[in-house]
Every structure is written in C-alpha cells, then in structure tokens.
Amino acid sequence: MHSRKIKLVIEYDGSGFHGWQVQENAHSVQAELEKAIAVITGESTRVTGAGRTDTGVHAFGQVAHFDTQSKIPAEKFSAALNSILPPEVCILTSQQVPADFHARFTAVGKTYEYRILNRSIRSPLLARRAWHVREALDLEAMGLAAEKFVGEHDFSAFCSSGHSVQTFNRTLTASKWTRQGDCLVYRVSGNGFLYNMVRIMTGTMVEVGLKKRTAESMETLLNGKDRNKAGITAPPHGLYLLEVHYPP
Numbered sequence: 001m002h003s004r005k006i007k008l009v010i011e012y013d014g015s016g017f018h019g020w021q022v023q024e025n026a027h028s029v030q031a032e033l034e035k036a037i038a039v040i041t042g043e044s045t046r047v048t049g050a051g052r053t054d055t056g057v058h059a060f061g062q063v064a065h066f067d068t069q070s071k072i073p074a075e076k077f078s079a080a081l082n083s084i085l086p087p088e089v090c091i092l093t094s095q096q097v098p099a100d101f102h103a104r105f106t107a108v109g110k111t112y113e114y115r116i117l118n119r120s121i122r123s124p125l126l127a128r129r130a131w132h133v134r135e136a137l138d139l140e141a142m143g144l145a146a147e148k149f150v151g152e153h154d155f156s157a158f159c160s161s162g163h164s165v166q167t168f169n170r171t172l173t174a175s176k177w178t179r180q181g182d183c184l185v186y187r188v189s190g191n192g193f194l195y196n197m198v199r200i201m202t203g204t205m206v207e208v209g210l211k212k213r214t215a216e217s218m219e220t221l222l223n224g225k226d227r228n229k230a231g232i233t234a235p236p237h238g239l240y241l242l243e244v245h246y247p248p
Contacts, residue, residue, distance in 0.1 A: 002069070003067050003068065003069050004067070004068055004069070004070075004074065004096050005065055005066070005067050005096065005097050005098070005099055005101055006065060006066055006067075006068060006074055006077055006094055006095070006096060006097070007063065007064075007065050007094070007095050007096075007097040007101060007103070008033075008047075008063065008064045008065070008066075008077070008078070008081075008091050008093070008094050009061055009062070009063055009091070009092045009093045009094075010029070010033070010059060010061075010062040010063070010064060010089065010090070010091055010092065011059060011060050011061070011062075011089075011090045011092055012029050012058065012059050012062065012088055012089040012090070013058055013088040013089075013128075013129075014029070014053060014055070014056050014057045014058045014059070014236070014237075015056060015058075015088070015128040015129075015237065016088060017029050017055065017056075017088070018055045019052060019053055019054045019055045019057070020049050020051070020052045020053045020062070021049075021052045022034070029049075029053075029062075029089060030047055030049060030064075032085060032086060032089055033047045033064065033066075033081070033085070033089070034046065034047050035084075036081045036084040036085050037066060037068070037081065039084050040070075040072065040077075040080045040081065040084065041068055041069075041070040041072070042070075043068060043069065043070065045066045045067060045068060046066065047064050047065070047066045048064060048065055048066070048102070048103050048104065049062060049063070049064045049103055049104065050062060050063040050064065050103045050104050050107050050110070050244040051104065051110065051193075051241070051244075053239075053241055054196075054236050055236060056128075056235070056236035056237045057236045057237075057239045057240070057241070058129070058237075058239065058240045058241070059240060059241040060113075060240055060241070060242050060243070061092070061241065061242055061243040061244060062241050062244070063103045063107070063244040063246075064103050065097065065101060065102065065103045074094055074095050074096035075093075075094055075095060076094070077091065077094035078091040078092065078093055078094040081094070103244070106246055106247070107244050107245060107246055108191060108245050108246060108247055109173070109189060109190060109191045109192070109244075109245040110189070110190065110192070110193060110241065110242075110243065110244050110245065111174075111187065111188070111189040111242040111243045111245070112187070112188050112189075112193070112198045112239060112240065112241060112242055113185060113186065113187050113188075113239075113240045113242045114131075114185070114186040114188075114198060114199070114202045114234065114238050114239050114240070115129065115130040115131070115183050115184075115185050115186075115238045115240070116130060116131045116132075116133050116137070116183060116184040116185075116186075116202075116206070116238060117130040117131065117132045117133070117182055117183055118133050118136070118137050118182060118183065118184050119134070119182045120134050123182075126183075128237050129237060129238070130183060130237070130238050131202075131234055131235050131237070131238035133206060133209075135210055137184060137206065137209030137210065138208070138209045138210075138211065139177055139179055139184060139209070141208050141209060141211070141214075141215050142177050142184070142186075142205045142206070142208050142209045142215075143176065143177045144208075144215035145204075145205045145208045145215040145218050146175040146176055146177055146186065146188075146205060147175065147176075147215075148215065148216075148218035148219055148222070149172050149175040149188070149201060149218065149222075150172050150173070150174070150175050151171065151172065152169060152170070152171040153169070153170065153171075153172075153222045154168045154169050154222065154225055155168050155169075155170050155194055155197055155222070156168040156225035156226070156227065157200075157221045157222060157224060157225055157226055157227055157229060157230045158194065158196075158197045158200040158201050158204070158221075158227070158230055159194035159195055159196065159197055159200070159227060160194075160195045160196035160200065160227070160233065161227075162195060163194060163195040165194060165195075168194060168225070170190055170191060170192050170193065170194065170197075171190055171191045172188060172189065172190040173189045173190060173191075174187065174188060174189040174190075175187075175188045175189075176188075177205075184209075186198075186202055186205070187242070188201070189245075196233055198239060199233045199234040199235075199236065199239060200227075200230055200231065200232075200233050200234070202234040202238070202239075203230075203231040203232035203233050203234040204218070204221070204230045204231030204232075205231075206231065206232075206234065207231040207232070213231070
C-alpha cells in the first residue's frame with residue numbers, strides 16, 4: 001500500500017513534559033503523539049519534529065511529520081488526534097506533504113518568543129508560562145542589546161555544553177523586545193539556534209536590564225566566544241517555539 005507523509009503543526013504546554021523527545025520513563029510530547037497515531041491508524045510510526053524543546057518549554061507552532069499507510073484524509077488527522085491527545089497538546093493543522101519533506105531538514109528558520117513577568121508581585125496564572133523578575137528592568141537598554149545579535153555571528157558564548165554542532169555561526173534576522181502589560185516579550189528569528197541559545201541570550205539581556213552589564217558588551221561577548229563570560233540561562237518555562245519557517 002502507498003505510504004503518505006503527513007505534516008502536523010502542534011501547540012503544547014510544556015509544563016508537564018520532559019521536553020519533546022521520547023525518553024525512557026519520562027513524559028514527552030513526541031511519545032504522546034506516537035501513541036495517539038497508533039490508536040487511530042493501528043500503525044507504529046516515528047514522529048519527527050522540527051527541533052527538540054527542553055523540559056518546560058512551550059510551543060505555539062512546533063512542526064512534525066510522520067509516514068502512514070492509513071486512508072484517513074490528511075486534513076482529518078488533526079481532529080482525530082485531538083480527540084485522543086491530552087489537553088496540553090493540540091494539533092492545529094494536518095496536511096499531506098511531498099515525500100521529500102522533512103520537518104527538521106527542510107526548515108529554513110525558526111522564531112522563538114521569551115516572556116518575562118516584570119512586576120514585584122508574582123502571578124499564579126503565569127507561574128509556568130513566564131519568568132518572574134521582580135526588579136524593574138530597563139527595556140530600552142535590553143532593546144539595544146537585542147539589536148547587537150542581528151546578523152551573522154559566532155554564538156559560542158551563548159551555547160550550553162552538551163551540544164553536538166560543528167559550527168557556532170548563526171544568522172538572526174530579527175531580535176526585539178516589546179512590552180505587553182506587565183510582561184516583557186523577546187521575539188527572535190533566525191536560520192538556526194544553538195543549545196539553550198535563546199535562554200542564555202535572554203538571561204544576559206536581563207542582566208543588561210538590571211544594569212549589571214551594558215548593551216555594548218554584547219559585541220564583546222560575541223567576539224570573545226566564551227560561555228563563562230555571558231549571563232545566566234533563563235528558566236525554560238518562559239520560552240515558546242512560535243513558528244518554524246519553510247521555503248514557499
């Protein structure tokens with residue numbers, strides 16, 4: 001029987017998951033998807049994601065694909081899977097794609113968002129969805145720091161150990177802070193991201209906002225390529241994979 005490739009766009013609350021990837025004795029988004037697909041198709045299949053989100057990280061637009069011989073119409077998979085998946089995971093769209101499509105390798109870029117609750121009082125509603133920073137942050141200074149990241153740079157200083165990459169050069173096309181009520185929101189787009197890169201950049205820019213370092217020092221960090229000189233790694237629960245970009 002002819003096999004088809006199905007592309008999924010997925011939204012999930014990562015609070016209760018040990019990240020995207022299947023792990024032994026751990027709750028993962030990938031495992032939940034594979035179990036749900038097995039229920040509706042009777043097939044054991046691997047779901048391949050555009051990238052691995054860490055424990056506690058959320059997604060508005062994670063992308064994945066899987067192969068199936070099921071006759072279920074491609075656009076019906078979303079509703080079928082949503083009837084089985086836990087409330088924390090939802091398929092926004094499902095569609096058939098060409099056989100050479102790959103959720104990870106066909107992608108040309110990603111957009112992430114990081115959210116900070118910047119007020120003295122904590123928020124029970126945002127406890128798992130934004131980093132609570134009590135001290136007032138200088139948004140203008142953080143915005144100037146964010147601009148330093150646009151373009152092609154070696155981001156060695158903003159990569160955690162445990163990576164498996166050969167090159168640390170990445171090109172960022174957008175890097176900007178905005179205010180949304182009590183929240184400061186950082187949105188960044190690029191052709192690729194290193195391990196914990198967005199979280200380290202965010203933690204470093206928060207130190208700029210606290211006046212512990214200057215916006216201009218971002219250039220020194222990029223040139224120095226030393227992770228130990230950059231700032232803290234922001235906690236995972238403020239990070240969202242917003243969108244995965246593909247060629248038109």
